[in-house]
Amino acid sequence: MRVLWLSGLVVVLDQLTKAAVLEYMYRGQSIPVVGDWLKFTFTENPGMAFGIQIGPKGTVTVLALLAMGLVAYYFYHVRHSYLPYRLSLAFIFGGAIGNIIDRVFYGALLGYGELFQGKVVDFVHVSVWKGWIPEAVPVYGGAYIDLFPIWNVADMAIVGGVMGVLTFHHTFHERERLRLQRASMRIASVEPARVDFALPPLRAHVPHGLHNGNGTSASASNPTSASSVPEMADTSDRTSAAA
DSSP states (O other): OTTHHHHHHHHHHHHHHHHHHHHHOOTTOEEEEETTTEEEEEEEESSSGGGOOOSSTTHHHHHHHHHHHHHHHHHHHTTTSOHHHHHHHHHHHHHHHHHHHIIIIIHHHHTSSOTTOOOEEEEEEEOOEEEEOOTTSTTTTTOEEEEOOEEOHHHHHHHHHHHHHHHHHHHHHHHHHHHHHHHHHHHHHSOOOOOOOOOOOOOOOOOTTOBOTTSOBHHHHOHHHHHHHHHHHHHHHHHHHHO
């Protein structure tokens, strides 16, 4: 599948940028890029999105591997389908691989853990919104919120892929429906194969013992032999009458 080249490109870009962050930045460092709206801030995420952690160490990594396996299976299943839809899946697949590399190997490579205990390197710091939440809002009402997701190239690829899937899924399913409909119509239009039942050729019944050695009947090879039988019978009858 050629679209896997896109997944490979995502993985390469993701790992190169993470390697640059690990080489030239220290943990917690923040470099302004576009004022306070966009910064490079080196953080490490040991859990899922927004740092959510479940279970013991390594649980998130195992769940991520299972999710990537499901994406790979589905990706293979639709490998000949609508191209924009497959490209969106390629972004998701590449992003998943990029983050799984961090979770599986970074703990051992960077010396703070074992295999499957790594942390995802995040550095793209975007300040989405800052302000007070109205009192009428449940739970968070009256609180000051600073929405600043910090992510990486893999995360951006996953988000972009999900948006692509949501955009193109209707066309994808419609094309699949039409393809299955055409396939069923082709199967229904195929005529059943005709089988000719030919009867064996009729053969005249020849009494046993009247065959010559060459397979022909005696009557066919010697026409006089058939007429000689009744003549012999008549002669025997006359002899017995005279006696």
